[in-house]
Every structure is written in structure tokens, then in C-alpha cells.
Amino acid sequence: MAEPVCERLALIGVGLIGSSIARAAREFGAARHIALMDSSPSVVARARELGLADLATEDHAEALAGADLVIVCTPVGVCGEVAQKIAPYLPKGAVVSDVGSVKGAVVAQMAPHLSERTRFIPAHPIAGTEFSGPDAGFAMLFQNRWCILTPPDGADASAVEKLMAFWTRLGAKVETMSVAHHDAVLALTSHLPHLIAYNIVGTADDFGDETRSEVIKFSASGFRDFTRIAASDPIMWRDIFLANKDAVLEMLGRFNEDLSALQRMIRRGDGQGLFEFFSRTREIRRSIIEQGQDTAAPDFGRRSGN
Numbered sequence: 001m002a003e004p005v006c007e008r009l010a011l012i013g014v015g016l017i018g019s020s021i022a023r024a025a026r027e028f029g030a031a032r033h034i035a036l037m038d039s040s041p042s043v044v045a046r047a048r049e050l051g052l053a054d055l056a057t058e059d060h061a062e063a064l065a066g067a068d069l070v071i072v073c074t075p076v077g078v079c080g081e082v083a084q085k086i087a088p089y090l091p092k093g094a095v096v097s098d099v100g101s102v103k104g105a106v107v108a109q110m111a112p113h114l115s116e117r118t119r120f121i122p123a124h125p126i127a128g129t130e131f132s133g134p135d136a137g138f139a140m141l142f143q144n145r146w147c148i149l150t151p152p153d154g155a156d157a158s159a160v161e162k163l164m165a166f167w168t169r170l171g172a173k174v175e176t177m178s179v180a181h182h183d184a185v186l187a188l189t190s191h192l193p194h195l196i197a198y199n200i201v202g203t204a205d206d207f208g209d210e211t212r213s214e215v216i217k218f219s220a221s222g223f224r225d226f227t228r229i230a231a232s233d234p235i236m237w238r239d240i241f242l243a244n245k246d247a248v249l250e251m252l253g254r255f256n257e258d259l260s261a262l263q264r265m266i267r268r269g270d271g272q273g274l275f276e277f278f279s280r281t282r283e284i285r286r287s288i289i290e291q292g293q294d295t296a297a298p299d300f301g302r303r304s305g306n
């Protein structure tokens with residue numbers, strides 16, 4: 001196997017993403033030593049039981065000792081607090097990164113705590129599931145999925161290269177972009193779809209017991225896909241919507257306009273308009289599949305490497 005990309009990897013937060021990184025780093029030999037830190041004693045105990053890493057601890061200093069790559073994998077809302085806590089223990093020259101689904105707010109929260117001694121390169125793997133916690137992770141999660149890096153202006157090139165090499169080793173395709181562009185794109189491709197799913201499932205739930213039982217009974221349809229997304233972690237998604245408020249509200253405004261246009265076509269019996277609209281959206285689905293981006297199969301690689 002090729003040489004590890006880093007000597008000592010430290011992961012802060014051992015949920016779906018942190019534990020998947022640990023599993024993948026081990027599976028693909030990306031780190032010589034892996035240390036995990038989580039603030040929850042039960043998560044640390046579970047990480048030990050699962051044998052996810054060389055070390056699992058609640059102690060920042062212990063996890064960060066000698067680390068040359070540190071990745072914060074906690075919910076977005078606590079990233080600033082975590083940066084403040086880890087700062088005193090970060091070895092000089094360490095590359096610090098994160099996996100947060102929002103970049104602007106995370107950078108604003110974390111950067112002030114991270115001194116010149118460390119090199120902060122934010123990142124976001126576009127891969128996940130509706131499950132959380134250390135049991136939910138799997139080594140193949142990042143295979144053929146994008147990981148977006150948002151290096152600040154003047155970022156140390158060797159730090160960016162190291163992080164790129166790390167994610168590439170885990171199976172991801174890496175691209176860089178600005179923080180603002182990331183947050184606008186993800187507001188549309190990830191955050192808005194989650195909001196729509198939460199809303200439609202909530203609407204069905206508001207109808208009461210009879211409809212709820214019919215929903216369960218007949219949900220082998222499009223609605224079922226919404227319920228999967230609407231089962232995503234409430235803390236994670238609360239934090240995402242609060243952190244990417246402006247971009248989400250902008251996309252929601254456009255979405256509402258388009259929805260009103262569809263509503264008008266239905267009311268007016270504009271079959272041609274509806275047909276043209278749906279034909280255009282069908283093309284988007286086709287091009288996603290042509291680019292090999294469709295990973296809809298629910299158990300895609302999940303077991304392998306666990």
C-alpha cells in the first residue's frame with residue numbers, strides 16, 4: 001500500500017462523518033495513527049468497542065498530541081467552541097480542517113481561534129446519509145463523491161495539497177471554490193431539498209392519525225424518498241439552516257416563485273406549460289446519471305470496510 005498521507009490524524013466528533021473518515025483512513029492507509037475525540041462519553045465508549053482507531057478519548061490534549069492533520073467533524077453550531085478548545089493543543093504546522101455543510105459561518109466561527117501556527121483549510125465532503133452516530137459510518141462513504149475545499153486567499157499550498165491527497169486517498173473527487181460560492185450552491189442542491197422534505201412530511205403529519213396511517217401504508221412511492229431525507233439529524237439540520245440563513249432564504253424565494261408558476265399552470269389547465277417544465281427537469285436527471293453521479297442505491301457500499 002502507498003505511504004500514508006499523514007502521520008497522526010485527529011478527528012474531533014465521531015458521528016457518521018468522523019467515524020466514516022476513521023474507517024476509510026484505516027481501510028485505505030491514509031494515516032499512520034488515528035486518534036478520535038468526542039465530548040460524549042457514550043460515543044467514545046462505542047468508538048472503542050468498535051475499534052475505530054488507535055485511540056478514542058474525551059481529552060483534547062491526548063487526541064491532538066503530535067497530530068499533523070486535525071479534522072473537526074462536529075455539528076456546525078459548535079465549530080467555534082471546538083476551535084477554541086483545541087487551539088491550545090494544536091501542534092505547530094498542523095493542518096486543521098472541518099467537514100461542515102456550511103462554510104461561511106464555520107470559517108467565521110473557527111478562524112479567529114486558529115493562530116498562524118496552524119494552517120486552516122475548510123472542507124465539505126458531499127456524502128452522507130440520514131443516519132448519525134459512530135455506528136452509522138462506513139469506509140466506502142466517500143467513494144466517487146465530491147469533497148469541496150474552500151482554502152482562504154493565500155493559503156499554504158502544501159497544506160491544500162495534503163488535504164487534497166487525504167480526501168483523494170479516501171476515494172473522493174476534490175474541487176476547490178470560494179466559501180460564498182459553496183454556500184450558494186449547497187443552499188440549492190442540499191439545504192433546500194432537505195427543507196422541502198421536512199416540510200412535506202410535516203404537512204402529511206399535520207393531517208392527523210388517519211392520513212398518517214395511510215402515509216405509512218402507501219409510502220412505497222415518491223413520498224418515501226422524502227421521509228428518508230426528513231429523518232436526517234435534527235441538530236445537524238437546525239444548525240445548517242441557521243448558519244446558511246441568507247443563501248437558503250434567497251433560494252427559497254426563487255423556489256416559491258417557480259412553485260407559484262406551476263400552481264398557475266395547473267389552475268389554468270396549461271398542459272403544454274407543465275409538459276415543457278417536466279421535460280426540462282427530466283433532462284437534469286438524465287445528465288446526473290450520465291455523469292455517473294447517481295448513488296441512489298440505498299446500500300451503496302455501506303457494509304464494506306465496517
Ligand SMILES: NC(=O)c1ccc[n+]([C@@H]2O[C@H](COP(=O)([O-])OP(=O)(O)OC[C@H]3O[C@@H](n4cnc5c(N)ncnc54)[C@H](O)[C@@H]3O)[C@@H](O)[C@H]2O)c1
Nearest residue numbers: 013015016017038039040074075076100101128129132133
Ligand atoms: N450527515 C451528513 O450527511 C453529512 C454530510 C457531510 C457533512 N456533514 C457535516 O458533518 C458534521 C458532522 O455530521 P454527522 O452527521 O457526522 O453528525 P453526528 O451527529 O453523527 O456526529 C456528531 C458528533 O459530534 C459530537 N460532538 C458534538 N459536540 C461536540 C463537541 N463540542 N466536541 C466534540 N464532539 C462533539 C457528537 O457527540 C457526535 O458524536 C456536521 O457539521 C455536518 O454538517 C454531514
Ligand SMILES: O=C(O)C(=O)C[C@]1(C(=O)O)C=C[C@@H](O)C=C1
Nearest residue numbers: 101125126127128129130189190
Ligand atoms: O444522502 C443524504 O442523505 C444526504 O443528505 C447527504 C448530503 C446531501 O444533501 O447530499 C447532506 C448534507 C451534507 O452536507 C452532504 C450531503
